[in-house]
Amino acid sequence: MTLGSAARGQLLETIETQRFGCEMSGSDLYSEILRVAAADVTSDGPIAGLLEPVADAPFGDAVILRFMGALHLLVLEGRAPQLAAQYPSVGGAPDRGLAAAVHRTVLEHRDEIAHRLTQGVQTNEVGRSAALLGGYLELGRLGLPLRVLEVGASAGLNLLFDQYRYLGAGGAAFGPAESPLAFSRPWFAREPELDLPLVVQERRGCDIAPIPIDTHEGRQRLRSFVWGDQPDRMARLDAALAVARDHPPLVDRASAPSWLRTQLAAPRAGCTTVVTHSIMFQYLSDEERRDMLEAIDAAGRAATSGAPFAWLRLEPGGDQAELRLTTWPGASTHLLARSSYHGPPVVWLAPDGGLLRPIS
Numbered sequence: 001m002t003l004g005s006a007a008r009g010q011l012l013e014t015i016e017t018q019r020f021g022c023e024m025s026g027s028d029l030y031s032e033i034l035r036v037a038a039a040d041v042t043s044d045g046p047i048a049g050l051l052e053p054v055a056d057a058p059f060g061d062a063v064i065l066r067f068m069g070a071l072h073l074l075v076l077e078g079r080a081p082q083l084a085a086q087y088p089s090v091g092g093a094p095d096r097g098l099a100a101a102v103h104r105t106v107l108e109h110r111d112e113i114a115h116r117l118t119q120g121v122q123t124n125e126v127g128r129s130a131a132l133l134g135g136y137l138e139l140g141r142l143g144l145p146l147r148v149l150e151v152g153a154s155a156g157l158n159l160l161f162d163q164y165r166y167l168g169a170g171g172a173a174f175g176p177a178e179s180p181l182a183f184s185r186p187w188f189a190r191e192p193e194l195d196l197p198l199v200v201q202e203r204r205g206c207d208i209a210p211i212p213i214d215t216h217e218g219r220q221r222l223r224s225f226v227w228g229d230q231p232d233r234m235a236r237l238d239a240a241l242a243v244a245r246d247h248p249p250l251v252d253r254a255s256a257p258s259w260l261r262t263q264l265a266a267p268r269a270g271c272t273t274v275v276t277h278s279i280m281f282q283y284l285s286d287e288e289r290r291d292m293l294e295a296i297d298a299a300g301r302a303a304t305s306g307a308p309f310a311w312l313r314l315e316p317g318g319d320q321a322e323l324r325l326t327t328w329p330g331a332s333t334h335l336l337a338r339s340s341y342h343g344p345p346v347v348w349l350a351p352d353g354g355l356l357r358p359i360s
Contacts, residue, residue, distance in 0.1 A: 127343020153205025156249025
């Protein structure tokens with residue numbers, strides 16, 4: 001099928017925006033694959049035909065990342081050997097044969113890739129825990145245990161943030177010393193106070209399609225969304241999966257608004273309830289965003305000093321992600337940190353001594 005000029009223009013813009021994002025995030029492989037894709041779309045090649053049904057999708061739908069994830073999954077499963085030779089994630093190295101390998105893989109696996117384009121992106125980027133940790137530590141200053149509720153939790157790996165090790169300056173550290181996942185100095189310059197007491201009383205997440213990490217298929221799907229030339233991210237994911245074997249996270253299959261209405265139906269005394277999410281707001285429809293914000297606002301209005309409520313989110317703020325925290329009673333909002341979309345390095349912005357005080 002030949003793309004119309006308007007559809008082609010929008011698709012090329014989406015590809016270029018994602019290509020630039022990959023380049024800025026240090027993925028030369030993915031940047032080059034998307035150059036190949038753009039040239040193919042311009043000439044109405046096989047990739048153009050494959051992407052035609054999603055040509056007018058908004059950038060927030062991440063259809064290009066779905067395409068890249070489908071290619072990487074074939075590589076990880078050993079079903080695209082020519083393309084695998086180009087991927088460092090399986091021992092390959094990009095060379096001049098990349099374009100031919102991409103085209104061959106698309107032609108040989110067109111139906112499967114097309115099916116993957118209908119499924120949402122499921123990144124469970126545990127590097128984001130290095131940014132989120134600072135927000136949880138701030139909430140720990142209130143002196144109450146945390147009840148953590150994550151929406152768009154995917155496989156729930158970021159719910160296990162306190163089971164990872166974080167090493168700071170001067171010997172400061174947080175988390176189990178024996179954890180398979182350790183972050184070494186993930187903060188740029190300043191860092192949160194890592195010796196603050198923090199207790200997680202309850203943790204639970206929701207996702208419209210949770211990934212089962214107790215299956216090989218689920219683990220491979222998570223790995224497929226890690227960019228194929230970023231071994232540090234893959235190592236973090238594999239280490240987090242090892243943690244999850246001993247601490248399986250609980251993730252309900254549900255939409256964010258309906259799940260939040262149930263979880264936040266009444267204030268929970270004796271703990272700080274915190275709703276959290278990271279790089280997921282873009283995937284909601286306008287109606288879902290409105291309903292979710294209404295549920296959060298209602299919970300905030302119902303909060304008391306004995307049952308405080310917080311909203312911790314790491315979401316896009318231009319070229320970087322921004323960590324913001326709103327607490328109730330009082331509806332006070334603070335920008336705590338900035339980071340890359342995948343986590344470290346994290347720029348910690350909160351003042352020394354923190355923003356919150358113990359509840360008397």
